[in-house]
């Protein structure tokens with residue numbers, strides 16, 4: 459049984475004051491983590507404080523990116539070792555904004571995936587798909603290649619704990635998600651690729667999320683799909699009220 463998962467991605471938003479307000483807003487309203495796993499991925503500067511704040515709450519904390527070396531002369535980068543020592547549980551890797559704006563390649567994403575596992579955290583690996591690729595019938599090739607590349611060199615033991623998100627960039631931040639059938643198609647494709655790379659047992663354990671304009675009004679329909687284990691949410695995770703509505707809407 460895969461536990462459903464709702465993950466917020468705050469991107470480069472929030473201030474110390476609004477983080478504190480969010481935490482106060484959700485503090486006593488989170489569900490049992492055995493029923494649904496909830497996490498917020500936040501800018502690096504807030505992480506240590508958020509980990510301390512949530513020590514007694516069923517909420518996990520994730521980073522939005524990290525470097526693939528643990529330490530050294532890499533000015534401005536965030537060490538996965540430091541994130542792990544700060545108590546961070548997850549790291550989002552390969553988000554379409556990082557692939558596009560910061561020119562992250564599949565090879566870099568793979569090195570980061572290995573670094574996150576090496577430091578005893580779990581990656582949330584994002585697989586992008588542009589509208590151009592969809593229109594050119596290139597989705598299958600594109601999504602499959604990203605999954606294969608991201609998991610290169612990852613042991614079976616680690617792979618079964620990976621979280622992989624289907625995040626078509628054409629549905630991110632626009633207000634309208636992909637259709638439930640398109641979402642299922644993308645998530646199924648990811649699970650089948652994991653089965654091809656490893657086996658059916660591991661594919662059955664890996665959690666596959668959908669991301670792109672998920673909000674309280676549409677989460678239910680999306681979560682009904684068989685290969686969708688949860689959602690990665692940007693805008694609708696920024697306010698406590700909306701985050702709580704996402705969680706309570708989960709079937």
Ligand code: PEP
Nearest residue numbers: 630631669670671692693
């Ligand atoms: C995201 O950036 O991962 C995302 C899913 O954003 P939004 O929910 O705002 O579309």
